[in-house]
Amino acid sequence: MPESTLESFERTILPLLDDAYSLARHLVRDEHDAQDIVQEAYLRAWRHYAAFRGDDARPWLLTIVRNCSYTWHRSSRRRDTVEYVDQEHGAGLGLQRPTDADAIESSDRSELQQALDQLAPEFRETLVLRELQDLSYKEIARVTGAPIGTVMSRLARARRHLQQALGIGAGERR
């Protein structure tokens, strides 16, 4: 019964469109890319809908959106990113060095948006899934395929970076 399946898909998955689009926008930034990604994600979701058990639609859909974003990212002509290595912890926070184009563009963006843009994708996605989508660590681990401990440390470090970028210290802002 394809009609009823499509109806059920439209009832449960389609209302999550804003969440899906928001995640894509934060991952790829360009609104047209984000739209293409979300459309592709919805098609994939529809094709795999039979395998969806109906438990947690949001993490399920966001996983697909996230994977589509990275497929898109790899296949498209994105500029190279530069990783900075955090000597103290031996693991890179992967801050991206802004290009000239970014610098010009950035004058229109909020302080927070600029700070978010500096985060490497794995840190940004973790933060967005937590602060914007309000997912639990367990759900974030499921969406990103990272262990919960990694989710925890990525989130902590992403927040540290934002804290510095926003000039928040010792309990007050700036």
Added chain:
Amino acid sequence: MTSEHVRDELSAYVDGELPPDRAMEIADHLTSCAECASDYAAMLATVRTVRAEITHHRAPDVLRARIRTSLREEAREEPRDTVRRVAVGPRRRWRIPWNAVAAAMLLVVASSGITMVATSRRTSDVPVADAVLTSHIRSLMPEHLTDVRSNDQHNVKPWFNGRLDFSPTVPRLEEQGFPLLGGRLDYVHGRPVAVVVYGRRQHVINVFSWPAADGGSTTKAPQSRNGYHLEHWRQGGVEFWAVSDLNAGELHAFAELLRRADAPSAAPSQYAP
């Protein structure tokens, strides 16, 4: 427990993601260590700021429409016995693919558009239909649907003045369930054409129009391709194409309404000198 360990865990502490016994230890520590307490306050302030300021993007309506359309197309491609029969070479090329029509009606379509196009060049029906359909699909992309956005014919019609060498007909069909959404300038076979955009539920209808190479009135058989339906007619020296993913029946009814509204008695002067 050291302050350094506590600082590493403050983020998870704020989220309530630590095991209860560990959370208790940290709560304890925060009452006695001023440095960590200050760190905790900064972490809280950061989380609050980010949550308050991070952008929640709203998906554009056009994206919603595109997704619904592509879902419906996908769903239709699933094999169904009733569908297979029609796929066998229709003898008349204007034959309506009933599978598409049935699917469109059954599946509660989300979005569609109707567009009217007109050009002066004489070209065969098929390429024009393709060009019109391409334009219709392009119009569903972000920010492409309308150049002038208005549900008032008195705004839409004058907007074309000076942009085109003729003035398209813009009847009000709101009471019949086809609200006017706006208009835009488009190109079909290299000629600027008028596109008047109507809505039907969440569907978009693009109505293309342009001066015909010769006068007279004809009504062509409806066409369907890729899940879109097209109505084509010539009336009062103007070519009209209406395109939408609205079901064929309703699109046909819409075309009838337009033809009646545009009949010579109802609209004596459609053209700029």
